[in-house]
Amino acid sequence: MCRITGVALALLLVFSSSVQATKPPKPGDAGVGYVVMSFPSLEFPVQLSVKSADKKSYDVPVLTGAHEPAAGMWLPAGDYHLYQWTRRDVADYASFHVEAGEVTDLGGLVPIDVGEYKGIVVPVRTDATTAAAKDVVKALAVQPARPEPVAWQAAAEPLQLADRGAESVLPGLVPWALLAIERNRNKAPLSERLSSDKDSRHVLDVARDAAIPVMKTPVVDAQQRLLYGAELGQIRVRDAAGVWTAIDTGSLHRVTALGISGETLVAGLDDGSVRSSRDGGAHWVELSRLDCERGRVTDVSFSGTQWAVTVTGLSEWNFAGVPPMFKVVRACVYLSGDSDPANLARKQRVDVEPWLMVNALHSQITPTGYLVGVPPDLMKMDLATGSWQRVAFDGSIDGFSYSDANATLVVFHPQGVLSKVFVSVDGGGSWKRVARPPNGVTDLHFLSPTEGYAHRIDSIGVSKERQLYRYDAARDDWAATRTLPAECVSVLKDADGKPAYCVSRGGSILSLAQAQMGLEYLRD
Numbered sequence: 001m002c003r004i005t006g007v008a009l010a011l012l013l014v015f016s017s018s019v020q021a022t023k024p025p026k027p028g029d030a031g032v033g034y035v036v037m038s039f040p041s042l043e044f045p046v047q048l049s050v051k052s053a054d055k056k057s058y059d060v061p062v063l064t065g066a067h068e069p070a071a072g073m074w075l076p077a078g079d080y081h082l083y084q085w086t087r088r089d090v091a092d093y094a095s096f097h098v099e100a101g102e103v104t105d106l107g108g109l110v111p112i113d114v115g116e117y118k119g120i121v122v123p124v125r126t127d128a129t130t131a132a133a134k135d136v137v138k139a140l141a142v143q144p145a146r147p148e149p150v151a152w153q154a155a156a157e158p159l160q161l162a163d164r165g166a167e168s169v170l171p172g173l174v175p176w177a178l179l180a181i182e183r184n185r186n187k188a189p190l191s192e193r194l195s196s197d198k199d200s201r202h203v204l205d206v207a208r209d210a211a212i213p214v215m216k217t218p219v220v221d222a223q224q225r226l227l228y229g230a231e232l233g234q235i236r237v238r239d240a241a242g243v244w245t246a247i248d249t250g251s252l253h254r255v256t257a258l259g260i261s262g263e264t265l266v267a268g269l270d271d272g273s274v275r276s277s278r279d280g281g282a283h284w285v286e287l288s289r290l291d292c293e294r295g296r297v298t299d300v301s302f303s304g305t306q307w308a309v310t311v312t313g314l315s316e317w318n319f320a321g322v323p324p325m326f327k328v329v330r331a332c333v334y335l336s337g338d339s340d341p342a343n344l345a346r347k348q349r350v351d352v353e354p355w356l357m358v359n360a361l362h363s364q365i366t367p368t369g370y371l372v373g374v375p376p377d378l379m380k381m382d383l384a385t386g387s388w389q390r391v392a393f394d395g396s397i398d399g400f401s402y403s404d405a406n407a408t409l410v411v412f413h414p415q416g417v418l419s420k421v422f423v424s425v426d427g428g429g430s431w432k433r434v435a436r437p438p439n440g441v442t443d444l445h446f447l448s449p450t451e452g453y454a455h456r457i458d459s460i461g462v463s464k465e466r467q468l469y470r471y472d473a474a475r476d477d478w479a480a481t482r483t484l485p486a487e488c489v490s491v492l493k494d495a496d497g498k499p500a501y502c503v504s505r506g507g508s509i510l511s512l513a514q515a516q517m518g519l520e521y522l523r524d
Helices: 127-138 176-182 190-196 200-209
Strands: 032-038 047-051 057-060 070-076 078-085 097-098 102-115 119-123 148-149 157-160 227-228 232-239 244-247 255-261 264-269 271-277 287-290 295-302 307-319 322-337 345-356 362-366 369-374 377-381 386-388 399-403 409-413 420-424 432-434 441-448 453-456 466-472 476-484 490-493 498-505 508-513 516-519
Touching: 032 097, 032 127, 032 307, 047 070, 057 070, 070 078, 070 127, 078 157, 097 102, 102 127, 157 227, 227 255, 227 264, 232 255, 255 420, 264 295, 264 307, 271 295, 271 369, 295 377, 307 362, 322 362, 322 369, 345 377, 362 399, 369 399, 409 441, 409 498, 466 490
Parallel strands: 032 102, 102 148, 255 295, 399 441
Antiparallel strands: 032 070, 047 057, 047 078, 078 097, 102 119, 119 157, 227 232, 232 244, 255 264, 264 271, 271 287, 295 307, 307 322, 322 345, 362 369, 369 377, 377 386, 399 409, 409 420, 420 432, 441 453, 453 466, 466 476, 490 498, 498 508, 508 516
């Protein structure tokens, strides 16, 4: 790795070329040009391969540090087409030309899972993708003769990806999907509409409206609607009647954190940027890209007088034959000092011993300060001064939750089969040990000292079912309350923090209010 002056980029080769790929030319060789592309909806780039007119294939090195995740390489002048996307074949019509001494900018490439094991890639060109291309070129050790990127005129239709292998669908969801399709028999399924539509802009609009929620806990607006951050820069909104709609923040990155104060919405994204709307989501502006290297915004909260934001700094962990995984390496905390989120300023930055990411760093506003889980510690920030100190606890802390309604603070102390759960109702001044849920719990939340919820995935069984549990204070034990099929890949909470909705692998949303799940939103 080398430090690049001027634009402060560190361009890191993440993937090495495959055995079948042709050895690329060297920078500065005669008759070569440069090709660059970015991935404006992703946190990290993906592996992409191109093929020349004479059937030579090249794996495009992944680059990090640009305005958007990017990839680029030197290629012999000639005609090429996008050949593979993460080892999935791409239709041959996605062709482009490389001119000697020039830079060909393919713009942004946005992958969309359309369901039924199919995928497409939508070409886009935005200010962010143009800036990413220029960043990459400025950082090159050998500059092209004509460094101004030349925009690729992409085909109007999306790039079709080869189908993935089919996965089994458990019967728990099938009746509801069939029922919904019967009710909507005159409307083609979303997968069919996305796959057959030849207009990239329209495809992207449809995909945005059906974006899959990524936030598990909602914020609640004045109309008592539940708002969840989602993919493709969207906020999925559920009203009291169970109707799901979407608010567009104007970005393509995932909305990973949300805060609300009256009509002001503040959205944190997975690229470390923050956007704000002062009219309930009708219009948005980008406030800033917070200075926490390769960070994902994981919390946005309003204390009543000011905004608090946590950013989780990530690095990518790669191992041969294994898809890239994230490591948590730092936490950055910001305060606005007043009610204007544009005034966010960093108050704390702490590097942590890297660990593979299972859950993002968790933060919550409380009456006594801003709690930030930075394993092995739980830290509390003074909102007046920005200073912080460790919450007193005898042992390491892997996670926590806080309930506003009952001032209940819960911490999880990891020790394998000896793991423990402790509850405090005085802000951590004293602790009471309670029974822990079964091993493998991925979410633990108490609404009061006597009411807690958790869920886990059955990693031993073949089905990979998701099991829900509730704390029984009378027995000081946890009781299984429900088993969800493996098709439920995530569980969304309601306004009280209780498990309320199942999100299917395809992005459909089912209510858990009744004994038999009820379909609220059919994505496919």
